[in-house]
Amino acid sequence: MPVDRKTLPVRRPSLASAAGTAGLLAVATFVNYMAWLGWDREKDVLPDGTTTGPYQPWQVVGVALGLGVLAAVAGRRGHPVIDAVAISLTMTVCWSVNAATSDDSGLWALGAAMVLAGTSLGAGAVAAIAARFHRGSR
Template identity: 45%
Template sequence: MWAGVALAAVAMAAWAAWLGWDQHRDVHPDGSTTGPYEAWQVVGLGLTLLAPVCWAAFRGYAVAGVVGTTAGLTVAAFYDWSDDASGLFVIGTILVMIGTLAVTSAVALLATALKRKGE
């Protein structure tokens, strides 16, 4: 259980480090807006979280790695986006949860398979 809690904390800290500071949308000359995040920030977040998920899987805590990371990113997204008056942040948060669950599950399965192959 503690591994999951630790990984949730790592995921929330990684969200804050990579995405938490960028809260402004970019307005282009044609009036369209993008953001608030750039692609490199999201890629950096994903790459940063690969290490703890793989570490957990190699140590035999694959489920804790998946659940902890998913919970941490979901809570961070909910907190970061909850000031959206439209209420659409809930859909975004659910999509973050589903995407994180899918990717961390695949990474944990791959890491576990590689560990078993190496034994």
């Protein structure tokens, strides 16, 4: 017999559960950032004298995959909005502190806005998709 999803009760997280999830996600996001990007502050000097970095492509892919896993887990637990906010704010603060202390041009603020937008959209999308599968499995 098919189940009408509109009649299924929607589980709303309690305030304590939401705060706990946000705290855990903030800590996990910080650890993910430090593991992949936080330790690398040295720019690479190319043979023509220009500089790149400090991050290598594999580091950025690693941090993005880690954030994706965190977003999916939180979304499956029923916290997609909390997930997107906690992950994006924590990632932006981590990146901003590192960038502001190593950039004299002031362009780190533009980069911080892009990190906030990218992590908000990415984490929000992954969490929403994971939450959709969570509801569909009931």
